[in-house]
Amino acid sequence: MITRFIRRRLGSFGFAFAGLRDLLMSQPNAKIHAAATVAVFIAAVVLQAPLWAWCWLxxxxxxxxxxxxxxxxxxxxxxxxxxxxxxxxxxxxxxxAGAVLVVALAAALVGGLLLISLAD
Known part of the structure; x- marks a missing residue:
């Protein structure tokens, strides 16, 4: 019974990852978000961001x-x-689409301010 429960939970992760893959492969804006995410995370590594900054990013x-x-x-x-x-x-x-814009702009501001403060 427990193994069946675990198998079903693992299966649901498979569906979630399939959805993320579909998002990345089918949506041009997702590719832009991916590039921005990678760039910000690389900058955080280079700037040796502390744990609290990583949490925000x-x-x-x-x-x-x-x-x-x-x-x-x-x-x-x-x-x-x-x-x-x-x-x-x-x-x-x-x-x-407006909701995505609001979240993306807020994330850009938070990320930009954090990275600028770390670069000082």
Whole structure:
């Protein structure tokens, strides 16, 4: 019974990783987020960021990636519901994209301020 539970949990990780792979392979903005994440993490290593800074950088990266994944899920769901132009669907997509923009800008500010402070 316990092994069955563990196998199912491990299986759910497989679905999650498949979703992340799909996100990275199908979404141009995810590639931009990936490049930015790698660049910031390399800068943090070079600048020998302390643990507290790593916590902020990781949290910001996770927030951006989560927002991008949810935005993509909303877009796919909306396109599945109706492929035709629809004002409400358009608003839903715009709101989801706006959420990604807010999170990405906040992450860029936090990351930029942290890295600048570490470079001094």
């Amino acid at each position: 990781i949290a910001c990266a996770a927030a951006v990636w989560s927002a991008e994944a949810l935005n993509t899920a909303f877009e796919l769901l909306c396109d599945h519901i109706t492929p035709e132009q629809n004002a409400t669907i358009g608003r839903i997509k715009d709101l989801a």
